[in-house]
Amino acid sequence: MKSPDDEIIGSFLESNVYAVIGVSPDMSKYGYKVYEDLKNGGYTVYAVNPGYDSIYGEKCYPDLKSLPEKPDVVEFVCPPKVTEKVVRTLPELGIHKAWMQPGTESVQAIYFCRQNDIEVLHDVCIMVQRRKAAPDG
Numbered sequence: 394m395k396s397p398d399d400e401i402i403g404s405f406l407e408s409n410v411y412a413v414i415g416v417s418p419d420m421s422k423y424g425y426k427v428y429e430d431l432k433n434g435g436y437t438v439y440a441v442n443p444g445y446d447s448i449y450g451e452k453c454y455p456d457l458k459s460l461p462e463k464p465d466v467v468e469f470v471c472p473p474k475v476t477e478k479v480v481r482t483l484p485e486l487g488i489h490k491a492w493m494q495p496g497t498e499s500v501q502a503i504y505f506c507r508q509n510d511i512e513v514l515h516d517v518c519i520m521v522q523r524r525k526a527a528p529d530g
Contacts, residue, residue: 402522405490405514408465409437412457414479415471415497416440418448423494424470430520431468439464457486466490468519473499484509492519 411431417424424442431438440448443455454460457467457479467488469476476493480502483491491506491513498515506513 398517401512401514402517403526405466405492405512405519406523406526408490410439410462410464411436411466411468412439412441412454412460412464413468413470414441414457415469415475416442416445416448416453418445427468427470427494427519430523434523437462457482457488463487466492469493469497471497473497473502476502477505480505480511483511494518 413424413428413431415424416428419425425448428438428440428448439460440451440453441455441457441460442453445453447453457464463486467479467483467490469479469491471479476497477499480491483489483506489511491511493502493513493515495516495518503513503515
């Protein structure tokens with residue numbers, strides 16, 4: 394039987410369009426690893442980092458408002474202060490799912506999401522959960 398957390402994680406993983414906040418061209422950083430992992434998983438993934446115009450030939454957007462389509466999930470791979478700032482833009486953009494990689498969350502960001510009807514996941518890694526949910530492993 395699935396736990397409530399498993400149900401929430403499953404609903405996030407069934408989403409198709411992700412925006413990754415904090416994408417990095419440094420292949421050793423999680424900002425790059427998470428982005429690549431989601432792309433390799435077949436998701437539509439947008440890189441978001443105001444510090445880059447592109448990452449390995451793919452467009453990198455300065456913010457969520459600049460994306461060509463609304464993401465189903467915003468994946469945070471950035472410092473907690475950035476997470477706190479970006480979550481405040483989610484309600485006006487109509488985004489209702491935020492996944493904060495371990496180390497990117499803060500009490501303030503989580504509280505803001507909960508107070509604004511944004512489903513929030515934290516303290517769990519999307520790459521680990523994606524592999525657990527995959528039919529082959």
